[in-house]
Amino acid sequence: MTTGEPVRQRPGASVSRWPSPIFVGLVLATAVSGWALWNRSGPTGLTAFVFVACAWVVSLCLHEFAHAMVAFRSGDRTVAERGYLTLDPLKYTHFAYSILLPLLFVLLGGIGLPGGAVFIDRRYLRSRLANSLVSLAGPLTNILLAAVLAVVFTAFAPDDRVHVEFWGAFAFLTFLQVTAAVLNSLPVPGLDGFGVIQPYLSNKVLRKVGPIAPYAVLMLFVLLWIPPVNQAFFSIVGWFLALLGIPGVYIALGQQLFQFWMG
Template identity: 40%
Template sequence: MSWQPARVRRAVFRPSGLFLCLVALFAVSGWMAWSGFGAVRFNVLLFVISGWVVSLWLSIVFPLVFLLLGGIGLPGGAVWVDHAHIRGRLRETLISLAGPLVNIAFLLATVAPFAFGVDTSTHEQFWAGLAFLAFLQLTASLLNLAPIPGVDGGNALRPWLSAEYRRGFDAVAPWGMILLFALLMSPIVSGFFFTLVYGIGDFIGLPGWLADEGRRLFQFWRS
């Protein structure tokens, strides 16, 4: 008797009501920023936060704290993976790279209007918010690809390590995000990182000045 996979109900794949509300908030706040309705800075705040949470969705608290305090996008959506049930090192690597690829997809989607030369002089607050959201996706993409244990970039390298090195890797992995945070606290590392971010942003068509304006609107309490 051959084994037949059980049918999975469609309801399992339906997005939750909360997620749909976040998508709606992203759309409405984007329209409000576009049209200049109400308090523009608050609209940009909602637009950026809701767009960022939609892109992360799973693990939002730690990245949101960084977003509010420092205006930097941290990797999110941490998922536990049972490596024992994955066959093949290449598959393990591809699974680990799924998170960064999502960030890159959002990055390309948000930066596309600027790359194609959209006129940002009209609805400037909206475009500033979108540019800042693209900037966050860029920072998250780069940080997610960092070759640090516990971060997706490091996890992508793990299958190719020897058993001895994997044991050391697994011991450090739970502290990977803290290690990443500590590195970003260094002025030298932070300076190099943001130079790289702005350089890549300029290369792909993201206006750095507009992203900075979006950050200023987003962090309205600092003005």
């Protein structure tokens, strides 16, 4: 996600472009928990939970990094000063977006919602197209990640009957990427889909949208609990997953392992 809150340039501010130790730690935690799940070391449900949760946060960092990198290339140098190019999840902090909503979406509904927030100073972006590309970069990252995960899954999982739990968690992680891409592409204020079209909307339309913008994502969350809306959303997600070759039985297994406390 991105926001358009302007920030001030700070001459001489220290700028790091190295991956943060937290991000490196998350990658290592993903690898270690994945290895443990592959070898069935420790409680399967808990291990699957750690693997999916850590990998999801890694993908969240990559999603927000993509926003920041495109903004940086388009003229906004403040993203570097704010640490957005370091992949540090603590830099993408907004309580509602970063913690509360993603937790509720994944734990209750099994929906992946990229939850970070990068503050883009859009005064520095060179064009309306640049504004749209900054917003589009996030969902495209989720699509790319889903495609990569699907390639690995379809290449190795179908003939592997030994590591079914691992591939279940892997499929559920792919499912989260697809749900994130679909959900975040909706033209709803607060989501990237709206950010793509926002530069082309009139001031009159933006003034009308303004009062509801802070609550739009919450309203969307409520709508997703309505059966017809829920079914329509997951039908779209299911179509994309079928296109990627991810069987529903593996996704269901992965979600069951991830939500082990509900079993």
